[in-house]
Amino acid sequence: MTGKGTDRRRRSSGGDLVTRGGAATIVAPAAAVVAVFLVFPALWTLYLGLTNRGLTGINAANPQFVGLENYTTALSDPALWNSLQVTFIFVSGSAIVGQAVLGFTLAWVFRNWQSWVRRALELLVVVAWIVPSSVVAFLWVAFLDGESGTLNAILGIETEWLLRHPLLSVIVFNTWRGTAFSMLLFGAALNSLPPSYLETSRLAGASPLQQLFDIILPSIKGYIITNLLLISLWTFNDFSPYLITGGGPAGATEVLPIYIYNESIRFGELGFGSAISAIMLVINLLIALSYLRAGRSRS
Amino acid sequence: MAGIEISEITKIFPGEVTALSELDLSIEDGEFFALLGPSGCGKTTLLRTIAGLEPATSGSLDIGDRDVTSLPPGDRNVAMVFQDYALYPHMTVRDNIAYPLKVQKVGREARYGEAEKAGSSLSLDGLMDRRPGQLSGGQQQRVAVARAVACRPDVFLFDEPLSNLDAQLRLEARGFLKQLQKDLGTTTVYVTHDQGEALALADRMAVMDHGVIRQVGTPTELFHRPANVFVAGFIGSTPMNLIPGVLGDGNVRFDGGVLPLNGRGDTGGEVFYGIRPEYITIGDVGDISGTVAITENLGAQFLVTVDVAGQLIRAVVAEGSEPATGDTATVNPDPDRVLVYDRESGELTPGAGYH
Ligand SMILES: Nc1ncnc2c1ncn2[C@@H]1O[C@H](COP(=O)(O)OP(=O)(O)O)[C@@H](O)[C@H]1O
Numbered sequence A: 001m002t003g004k005g006t007d008r009r010r011r012s013s014g015g016d017l018v019t020r021g022g023a024a025t026i027v028a029p030a031a032a033v034v035a036v037f038l039v040f041p042a043l044w045t046l047y048l049g050l051t052n053r054g055l056t057g058i059n060a061a062n063p064q065f066v067g068l069e070n071y072t073t074a075l076s077d078p079a080l081w082n083s084l085q086v087t088f089i090f091v092s093g094s095a096i097v098g099q100a101v102l103g104f105t106l107a108w109v110f111r112n113w114q115s116w117v118r119r120a121l122e123l124l125v126v127v128a129w130i131v132p133s134s135v136v137a138f139l140w141v142a143f144l145d146g147e148s149g150t151l152n153a154i155l156g157i158e159t160e161w162l163l164r165h166p167l168l169s170v171i172v173f174n175t176w177r178g179t180a181f182s183m184l185l186f187g188a189a190l191n192s193l194p195p196s197y198l199e200t201s202r203l204a205g206a207s208p209l210q211q212l213f214d215i216i217l218p219s220i221k222g223y224i225i226t227n228l229l230l231i232s233l234w235t236f237n238d239f240s241p242y243l244i245t246g247g248g249p250a251g252a253t254e255v256l257p258i259y260i261y262n263e264s265i266r267f268g269e270l271g272f273g274s275a276i277s278a279i280m281l282v283i284n285l286l287i288a289l290s291y292l293r294a295g296r297s298r299s
Numbered sequence B: 001m002a003g004i005e006i007s008e009i010t011k012i013f014p015g016e017v018t019a020l021s022e023l024d025l026s027i028e029d030g031e032f033f034a035l036l037g038p039s040g041c042g043k044t045t046l047l048r049t050i051a052g053l054e055p056a057t058s059g060s061l062d063i064g065d066r067d068v069t070s071l072p073p074g075d076r077n078v079a080m081v082f083q084d085y086a087l088y089p090h091m092t093v094r095d096n097i098a099y100p101l102k103v104q105k106v107g108r109e110a111r112y113g114e115a116e117k118a119g120s121s122l123s124l125d126g127l128m129d130r131r132p133g134q135l136s137g138g139q140q141q142r143v144a145v146a147r148a149v150a151c152r153p154d155v156f157l158f159d160e161p162l163s164n165l166d167a168q169l170r171l172e173a174r175g176f177l178k179q180l181q182k183d184l185g186t187t188t189v190y191v192t193h194d195q196g197e198a199l200a201l202a203d204r205m206a207v208m209d210h211g212v213i214r215q216v217g218t219p220t221e222l223f224h225r226p227a228n229v230f231v232a233g234f235i236g237s238t239p240m241n242l243i244p245g246v247l248g249d250g251n252v253r254f255d256g257g258v259l260p261l262n263g264r265g266d267t268g269g270e271v272f273y274g275i276r277p278e279y280i281t282i283g284d285v286g287d288i289s290g291t292v293a294i295t296e297n298l299g300a301q302f303l304v305t306v307d308v309a310g311q312l313i314r315a316v317v318a319e320g321s322e323p324a325t326g327d328t329a330t331v332n333p334d335p336d337r338v339l340v341y342d343r344e345s346g347e348l349t350p351g352a353g354y355h
């Protein structure tokens, strides 16, 4: 009892290797980097969002402070609501249902395969993952092309996929591109499960589905939450649908990053775009917080 | 209630690893049966084959009066306690114990009642709402046993369930496992590499080596009449002395002298003279004498190793009567306790020894 007490006192009184001042000195460079590259741009965005700064012209040189006007304009802009809706469908369709569910299914199906087969498959999938977005996007445009696209050739039809099913096309594109990550992460999670967990339930007579819901999913819940957090944030902030559809036709694939790009860069409304960016920042935070909460409620 | 009949079970793993080789074994109903052997001899494989977790390459397996060779694990009505306990970290102790019953579609009330009873019989009252992570090793081990008990299987299978406990707890757990098994009367197969554990727990036991069984019998039989030098060397807290020599007329000769034997007339064979250290006395008078090489304190006794013409002979003596290292001492085996093994085959030769 007393031993513990003195122990704690000694630790907090700075009897350790590093004093408080010393620790501050050590982390100072990292803190400075974080400040310069993260905090400052964020604050700058918040500031810009309160002005009517333009990309060019008089408002670029001489921006005026406009208060919350950008925000009220944005919230009454149907294009923003459309963009939010598109983004929501894009994230739930391609990240959560597409990448996570498909990735888990693949990891589950491959879990008992010979290790060299699994490694070869993983390699293949990782290659798909590390190819630059622009290259992948080009391949998909070629694949989905209405006149000479590979998909149409295979199916023996002529459909303008990118015009008739634009959102579905970018969802499939993003699923294809990101499933590897989820598959690898879930594969590692499944490998980390002691075999005796499943064997105990098999001995009790549990079906594969019972094993999945009773044992496997709860046991790897931490991995699932981490994975969902990462892929929904990545997908939420993903600009690459632009490479395929440019956000069109008629805003059908205009996810939030594309909306911001269009407003700030194409239409030159830098202040307005910054206000939307600030909204996006808040949504990012909300996503992160909700996952972290779900993770904590576990124990 | 169910015995286990294993006939000519062979298990070959991919890569031509033969883990079990045409193994026959019959375990009686209600028996506490220990499988003993060095690491890698196939104990776990045999246990998992009984459970159905490993399909046998060939052979057949009956539990009770059912041929279960091709039944899936869930239909065999056996429960297994794994070395790592396999408790689900996301479930409470109560849910862990009740889980097999939940799978078997027992209602909530009934299965929690069973869990409560099983937990109680293993002194887990008051811990039922905890998570496994909040329990000590010994408590976790008891939860794993309670889970096996709660579903009232025909057979318990234990794979080294005590090996993760410290010595003190292991002794305690050994006691309650034995008691529990006696109370329930459920056929139990218990795998261990610890001969002391096997001797202490088992009604009968088998010693395995490289996928075959070298001897089956009661602990007393195996301790007193090991059927071959492998079993002789494996059983006993201090291994049996196996002194190479030549069978003479009523004795065994080796470089250090003549070792006494009772009731043997045959001569001329190359043998091992087998005598447990507990059945040798150390003194000043006798035919066989050497120098004391090592003395080891075993607590109430001392293990004394005497170098007789290059042959090390171990003896266990009472504390206080041990000689000092470097002393000259004589070695006097009790001729009634001697076992003679054929040197080539390693098998026990009939005639001499304790019956
Ligand atoms: N899944 C497996 N694949 C290949 N070989 C295995 C497998 N499981 C066990 N073996 C081999 O079978 C032999 C017996 O193993 P095991 O039954 O685990 O021994 P024990 O439990 O007695 O230590 C060992 O040589 C081991 O390497």
Ligand SMILES: [Mg+2]
Pocket: B043, B044, B045
């Ligand atoms: Mg083993």
